[in-house]
Amino acid sequence: FRYYVDGFSAGVIIFVTAIAYSVMITTVVSYLVTERIQGLKHLQEISGMQLKAYWVGNFIVDFLKMQLTIATTLALFEIFEMNVTTAWITYLVFPFGALPFTYITSFMFSVDSAAQTFTMFFHFLTFCILSTVSFALRLSPD
Secondary structure, three states: HHHHHEEEEEEHHHHHHHHHHHHHHHEEEEEHHHHHOOOHHHHHHOOOOOOHHHHHHHHHHHHHHHHHHHHHHHHHHOOOOOOOOOOOHHHHHHHEEEEEEHHHHHHOOOOHHHHHHHHHHHHHHHHHHHHHHHHHHHHHOO
C-alpha cells in the first residue's frame, strides 16, 4: 500500500512542479522574443551595449528569478517533510541547463504566442515524462 501512496504523492508533485517550472520558463522566452521582435535589443546595441553584457545580465536576472521559485520548492519539501534530499542538486542546477536552452530556442520564433505555447508544452511534457521515468526507476523492484 505504501508503494501506491508514494506513487500518488510523487505524481502530484511531478504535475505541480512541471506546471510551475514550465510557466516560469515561458515568461523567460516571452521576454526574449518580444524584446527581439520590437527591436529593443538592437536599440541597446546601437546605444553602445555589448552583446556579452546583454546576455550575462539577462542570465543573472533570469537565474535569480528561478532561484526564488527553486528555494520555495525546496522549502516546501522540507516543511512537509518529504524525503527528497537527492532532488536538491537537480533543482539547484536546473537553471544552468534550462536557461541556455530557452535562450537558444527563442531564436526559432518570430511570434511571442508561438514561443510561449511551444515552450510551455515542451517543458511540461519533458518534466512529466522524465520525472515519472526517474521516479518509476527508483521505486521499481530490482
